[in-house]
Amino acid sequence: MNIIINGENKNFKEKLIILELLKELGLSDKPVVVELNKKIITKDNYNKELFPNDKLEIVTFVGGG
Amino acid sequence: MLNEEVFISEAFKRLPKELINKTKNKTVGIAGVGGLGSNIAVALIRTGINNLIIADFDKVEYSNLNRQYYFYKHIGMSKVDALEEQLKNINPYINIEKYNHYLDKNNFDIFKDCDVIVEAFDKAKNKEEIVDYAIRNKKYIVSGVGMAGDFSANIIQTKKLGKYLYISGDFKHEANDKNGLLASRVAITANHQANMVIRLLQDKYEV
Numbered sequence: 213m214n215i216i217i218n219g220e221n222k223n224f225k226e227k228l229i230i231l232e233l234l235k236e237l238g239l240s241d242k243p244v245v246v247e248l249n250k251k252i253i254t255k256d257n258y259n260k261e262l263f264p265n266d267k268l269e270i271v272t273f274v275g276g277g
Numbered sequence: 278m279l280n281e282e283v284f285i286s287e288a289f290k291r292l293p294k295e296l297i298n299k300t301k302n303k304t305v306g307i308a309g310v311g312g313l314g315s316n317i318a319v320a321l322i323r324t325g326i327n328n329l330i331i332a333d334f335d336k337v338e339y340s341n342l343n344r345q346y347y348f349y350k351h352i353g354m355s356k357v358d359a360l361e362e363q364l365k366n367i368n369p370y371i372n373i374e375k376y377n378h379y380l381d382k383n384n385f386d387i388f389k390d391c392d393v394i395v396e397a398f399d400k401a402k403n404k405e406e407i408v409d410y411a412i413r414n415k416k417y418i419v420s421g422v423g424m425a426g427d428f429s430a431n432i433i434q435t436k437k438l439g440k441y442l443y444i445s446g447d448f449k450h451e452a453n454d455k456n457g458l459l460a461s462r463v464a465i466t467a468n469h470q471a472n473m474v475i476r477l478l479q480d481k482y483e484v
Contacts, residue, residue: 251440271444276312276423276452
């Protein structure tokens, strides 16, 4: 299925939860914030299933300030 | 010294009256007053914001002088004390609440009555934690992510995520030995954040 991540179309298997997606992207142990279809998904909801054409914004926090 | 009323009308002659009226009773919490936080605080005070809660555990060091709003004479002073001095040299009538402690999820509640929280930490993990706190508590938060190096200033922007989160920066360049942290790009990001805070305090929610 197609998922739009930070504006780019990407292809993933069906029945995917957010945590699995983050693992596939190598981000599961990185400090991130995830927005799904304009709503922030907190970590306790990373078992939420994704559906075709869902829009995700994923920001990885990087050091500096 | 001018009395408060005369000072405010003189010092903020160039600010819109509507902005002053809408922001005068608002409080902004700043988590971390290093490169981002010290510059953000200065921009907010110069914009007539009266009430700040500033928090940082650290002291001013020589290595801060390349980008943080401190002077040589502040070396060794706690950052919150040094920043209070700087801010009161701009407007002596502001209210500054200071927390000279390390911040983590056990004490983010110092910001619970703020109208907007500013994330101005150095470390990625701390950034993630306070953003999570703000979202769970339905607080507006403006975070800074990606400002290292001398990359184009034009890739620094502010994005809105969900209802409560705004992030300024280039979202990419982390502080390391190769990139470094430069006054110019840190201050650009800080002022992106400050501008968004000023907008939020006036109920302007678009970036």
